[in-house]
Amino acid sequence: MQDVPPADYTAGKRAAVQHALMQAGVGAEVEAPVQVPPHSRRRAVFKIKALPEGLHIGFHAARTHTIVDMHQCEVLTPGLFALVGALRRALEPLFGAGEAAELHVTETPAGFDAAFRWKRTLTSALAAELSARLSGLGIARLVLNGETVFETAAPAIAFDGIAVKLPPGAFLQSTAEGEAALLARVRKAVGKSKTVADLFAGVGTFSLPLARKARVHAVEQDAPALAALAAAARVSFSSGAPISAGGLKPVTTEARDLFRLPLTLPELAPYDAVVLDPPRAGAEAQARLLAKSKVPVIAYVSCDAASFARDAAILLAGGYVIGPVTPVDQFLWSSHIELVAAFTRKKA
Numbered sequence: 001m002q003d004v005p006p007a008d009y010t011a012g013k014r015a016a017v018q019h020a021l022m023q024a025g026v027g028a029e030v031e032a033p034v035q036v037p038p039h040s041r042r043r044a045v046f047k048i049k050a051l052p053e054g055l056h057i058g059f060h061a062a063r064t065h066t067i068v069d070m071h072q073c074e075v076l077t078p079g080l081f082a083l084v085g086a087l088r089r090a091l092e093p094l095f096g097a098g099e100a101a102e103l104h105v106t107e108t109p110a111g112f113d114a115a116f117r118w119k120r121t122l123t124s125a126l127a128a129e130l131s132a133r134l135s136g137l138g139i140a141r142l143v144l145n146g147e148t149v150f151e152t153a154a155p156a157i158a159f160d161g162i163a164v165k166l167p168p169g170a171f172l173q174s175t176a177e178g179e180a181a182l183l184a185r186v187r188k189a190v191g192k193s194k195t196v197a198d199l200f201a202g203v204g205t206f207s208l209p210l211a212r213k214a215r216v217h218a219v220e221q222d223a224p225a226l227a228a229l230a231a232a233a234r235v236s237f238s239s240g241a242p243i244s245a246g247g248l249k250p251v252t253t254e255a256r257d258l259f260r261l262p263l264t265l266p267e268l269a270p271y272d273a274v275v276l277d278p279p280r281a282g283a284e285a286q287a288r289l290l291a292k293s294k295v296p297v298i299a300y301v302s303c304d305a306a307s308f309a310r311d312a313a314i315l316l317a318g319g320y321v322i323g324p325v326t327p328v329d330q331f332l333w334s335s336h337i338e339l340v341a342a343f344t345r346k347k348a
Helices: 006-023 078-094 124-134 176-190 223-238 284-292 305-317
Strands: 043-051 054-060 067-069 100-108 111-118 139-144 147-151 156-159 162-165 195-199 215-220 251-255 273-276 297-302 320-322 326-329 338-345
Touching (some): 006 305, 124 139, 162 223, 176 273, 273 284, 297 305, 305 320, 305 338
Parallel strands (some): 111 139, 195 273, 215 251
Antiparallel strands (some): 043 054, 043 100, 139 147, 326 338
C-alpha cells in the first residue's frame, strides 16, 4: 500500500473499520485515522535463514515462507533497521547452510531486547560466541529459547513517566506515537472514574497512567507481564511522592485467563470504568457479561475491527451507547488497524 495515494490510503483504512461495523449491525461515527509517522515501529519479528547467497534477515513475502532480505524499510525505527544490517554481518558465520531462526526485537531506551527462537541448545560455548559477536550492537538483553544469554542492562519502558522493567517477550504497542494516541482517548473515556478495572492489562500500558487518578485493578493472564506491572506500581506507590510528582494510587493485580474466566457481574460491580485491550480474537465472553453489568463506562482498545465490531454489537444490545470510533494507523501500509472507542451505559 506504499504506492497508494495518501488520501486514498487513509480513506481505505477508515472504510475498513466502517465496513466491519456495518457487517455487525453497529452504527457509529468513525473518525479519520490517527496517523503515526514512518520509521516509528519499535518492535518486530525478523526471519533469518542461511542461503547460498548469504544470510537473509527480513520478513516473509506475502503468502509464502520466502524471506525477503531487507535492505530498506520505511516502517521500522532507524535503530531497528540499522540493527538488521549489523546482525547480518555478525551472525552469518554461525549459521549452517539452510539453517533458520526467528528473532523478536523491541527497541527500548536501555537498548534492544532480543529473543531468538533457534534450533540450538544454549551451551557455554554458544553463549560466549553470541556475546562476543553481538557486543557493541546496542543489545541490552539476549534470550535464546527462553534462556538468558546476556543482559547488560534491564530493558525498560516508561508509561507516562512510570518505568516498567520488561520481561522477555513482553507485548507493547507497536509505536510510541500510537500508544500515546490510544492512552489519550482511554483517559478521556475513563474521565474522573475513581475505580477502574483494566482487563488484558499486559505490562501496564493503561493501568499505570490511569493509577495517577484512580484505583486500578489490573487483570492479565501473562504472569511475567503482570509481575512487571505490579513491581512498577509498588515502586511508584511506595515512593511516598505526591500523585502529581510520580506517586500512584493503589494498583492491584490478578492473574486470570479472561477468555475462560471473564469477570462476573458481582466482580464488575465495584468499578466506575472498565478498560479492555484484548488480543486479535477480541473479548466476546467478557463483553457478554459487561452487557449485563451496570459499569458506567467501557473504554475498548482493539487491533482487529471485526472482533471489535462483534463485541460492540453485544454491548449495544445490552444497553450501552457507543461514542466515536478512532482508528489509529500504527500498522503502516498494511491491512491492519488499531482502534479505540468508549461505551457509556444508557441512563434509565
